[in-house]
Amino acid sequence: MARSLTILGLESSCDDTAAAVVRTAPDGAKVLSSIVFGQAELHAAYGGVVPEIAARAHAEKLDICVEQALDRAGIRLMDVDGIAVTAGPGLIGGVVSGVMCAKGLAAATGKPLYGVNHLAGHALTPRLTDDVAYPYLMLLVSGGHCQFLLVSGPDDFRRLGGTIDDAPGEAFDKIARLIGLPQPGGPAIEAAAQTGNPMRFAFPRPLLDRPGCDMSFSGLKTAVLRTRDSLIGDQGGLTRQDQADLAAGFQAAVVDVLAEKSARAFQAVAPVGSFCVAGGVAANQSIRAALEKVSANCGAGFIAPPLALCTDNAAMIAFAAAEQAGLRGPDDLTLAARPRWPLDRAQAPMLGSGKKGAKA
Known part of the structure; x- marks a missing residue:
């Protein structure tokens, strides 16, 4: 300065x-x-x-x-x-x-x-x-936005990829409503997932079969909706364990997508010293742990500013x-x-x- x-x-x-x-x-x-x-x-x-x-x-x-x-x-x-x-x-x-x-x-x-x-x-x-x-790799992940940026200066940003539909935070809110959890959806899903089995339902990991850093969460949201509807059709409603398992499966899918795309973002840029994450979704401990692991594997420091x-x-x-x-x-x-x-x-x-x- x-x-x-x-x-x-x-x-x-x-x-x-x-x-x-x-x-x-x-x-x-x-x-x-x-x-x-x-x-x-x-x-x-x-x-x-x-x-x-x-x-x-x-x-x-x-x-x-x-x-x-x-x-x-x-x-x-x-x-x-x-x-x-x-x-x-x-x-x-x-x-x-x-x-x-x-x-x-x-x-x-x-x-x-x-x-x-x-x-x-x-x-x-x-x-x-x-x-x-500068420069550092940035993942902005929130209710309204999700993108990877190479930040090289105060007004020098290169977008490496981002969501082509729902942002993760918005998807968390929508899934919480679908399975009967309160708002805001992020903390509610994270809490429910603690007692859930993430392996019970085989939810997709969208766009992992394509190169690049772009992401999509609408297909994942649809898969959760169909699974919920099937459960309700078979048993007349959702049990608390159903809610927990749906939350855990959804959260695990989001974690896998963000982690893999973060690794690809590192591959797309020259070596950087820091991987920074901002946005309310970064408060999710499972997401944060996965991103910290990616950062460590790529030899970069991991920085997530205070939630406020x-x-x-x-x-x-x-x-x-x-x-x-x-x-x-x-x-x-x-x-x-x-x-x-x-x-x-x-x-x-x-x-x-x-x-x-x-x-x-």
Whole structure:
């Protein structure tokens, strides 16, 4: 980091409204505050995030988030060196809410405005938490996104592969609903799988028979659905052991796919010193253990930032803006919200759509 910067960050791309203050310096970065308001209760009755409800909640909470973030950091708005905001990709209503709030703050204070790619925030988080050296291999695995990236600089990302349909986190949520487990699906499936037999059902490992690092989870989801329907047809419902075995079998399939594709990602790049994983799905201990093993086998260090900085937050947005500030100037007040915004602009956009909106 060439100079010290204090950045206020805003994030509102899905169902978390967040603001944070990050201070960077040549010897590292520090999160002075990080405020997150979740919306799980607002969307619980609908089985997923409702964009209109999310956008309205963001508009109501953003000012409160900013005020609390500044208070907790012990600074005033005029003390910051810049204002950063997620400008995409994501649910467009939420992104617009954040961009409009950030524009208002920038216009009122005259502070520089930085529009940040949400995925760049995730991809650069290991540098915030562990000061990881470039280049490093990154797996972003969450409810809305899943892709392998070679990160060679603050704005230098090469996508090696990703999901062509459902992201793993979205698949966990859907499978949990299918087999009668609560939301969020990730922790529920992991808990149920602890008493399950992963070998009872022969679930597929999609795309392992094809070269490359692309992934697919829709076929696996369909296989679980058909097995569930068969069990219900034969016995009139699911026992707790059925639920546990379905959860264990599904989780094992996801673990195998992510581990094999991670190994292929290592093969696709020159030797790198670190394998970094971010996103809520990385909290799953079975997935984490498998990825740590792959990393060790490939001679790389394994880094998974704390969960609070793996899931959506504004600290990563503030830090990404500081990282990129030396490469480009600030944005002006014509900054636009973008539902799609690929990190690797040299490649075609990915297929599929997760709960955060279109894949980037």
